[in-house]
Amino acid sequence: MPEQPSSRRIPLTRKAILDAAVARADSHGIDAVSMRSVAQALGVVPMALYNHISSKQALLSGMVDVIVTEIPPLDPDQPWQPAIRQRVLAAREVMMRHPWAVEVIKSRTEATPAVLQYINELIGAFLGGGFTPELAHQVMHALGSRMWGFALDVFPTPATPDDPSQRAALFEVMRTAYPHIATIAVAGAHPKVAMLGLGCDNQTEFEFGLDILLDGFEARLQAAAVESPQQAPEK
Amino acid sequence: MPEQPSSRRIPLTRKAILDAAVARADSHGIDAVSMRSVAQALGVVPMALYNHISSKQALLSGMVDVIVTEIPPLDPDQPWQPAIRQRVLAAREVMMRHPWAVEVIKSRTEATPAVLQYINELIGAFLGGGFTPELAHQVMHALGSRMWGFALDVFPTPATPDDPSQRAALFEVMRTAYPHIATIAVAGAHPKVAMLGLGCDNQTEFEFGLDILLDGFEARLQAAAVESPQQAPEK
DNA sequence: ACCTGAACACCGTTCAAGT
């Protein structure tokens, strides 16, 4: 019995489909999420999904919506910088729970409601912190993917062989062909990482980049306040 | 006659395949690049490609290699900051010439030789500018996709209807549901962009984010020099 | 209104055969 129709008592619903897709991605990886496989997991024929979700792309966007909803809200009692920092790091935790999410978010081209709401709230924090709309626009773009808690890590790791002697040979090749890469590879901030542990987008490095951006935003905010103090900062 | 075998006098070669794939992506978009379509463009059967390129993924990586080679070299006569800034902006121009490149680079997981060489040279510029290996490691990660001249623009544009009255209706919906987004949308630095012209990753915004990062790198470099002046900055 | 079944037009890739 390859499927159990007894579980199909409850009618198919958009939410049930998205939850099944997220569950499947969590357990089997995003490549295991196809219209056919999700339908099978629900005990239903592939075309049944199309009554609730218009396309594979819509399914992926809906999956993002589901997990973006997991991001905890902004703390309204904090100044903009710690509030945003905290929320971005919270978003990062959600992304770490769903390792497929980064790849899917990178491929999205249209925003869904939960995504728009998250963005809207971040902008609200900037505006509430004294940013002009123009500056808020700029900093949101500068923040980019870091608003979701990840940095595009285009620093690809060559597959590191398990065999130590092969690994040493590879490192020797790297050191002669790309000496600077070899230099910083061994000088990573995290000594536990193997010598070719590039491609590491770990917590320290994420926060390093995030804080440079947030500090830069603060500096631009101050500069703007100085050159056009139409509204005094004290109230 | 659906194909011309006369063009198949020259033997198939890895470079010929990559060039054909790049040409096809430039003219028809990345979705038109399949093992089958590239083979057809070369007047050859799909499986013939596998003698020179091991997989579709290898084809995509090879395509990136081809265009990364188009990025002009670093100017060795300049200090690290203008040199890197200039080269990143040059990389950006290459990416603009090949609109498919951003999407493909985002999906790569392994570095190819030209990519490693480019990265190696950037690191060399940081090290030559006085960065410690540790700090160079950090700033390379913080730079992230911006080293390729693009920022991951996770700020997706809702499809804007052509019809003005529909567009006005959409904007009204946005303004009530996501007021802050609407606020900064109309306050973009580029007045020519339509009111819902979010998702714009234009030159000004790219440079805004890039300069925040580069300035932050400089500040960290100075801070490190102050706290451990084992090598005096003056010579 | 929702689900089904069959089919269409594709994919990347393996395998065995040709030269």
Place this chain on the structure above:
DNA sequence: ACCTGAACACCGTTCAAGT
């Protein structure tokens, strides 16, 4: 060593039919 032909095991999606 390189190219071919046929096949395999998938895709997303359309269409017409069922209830």
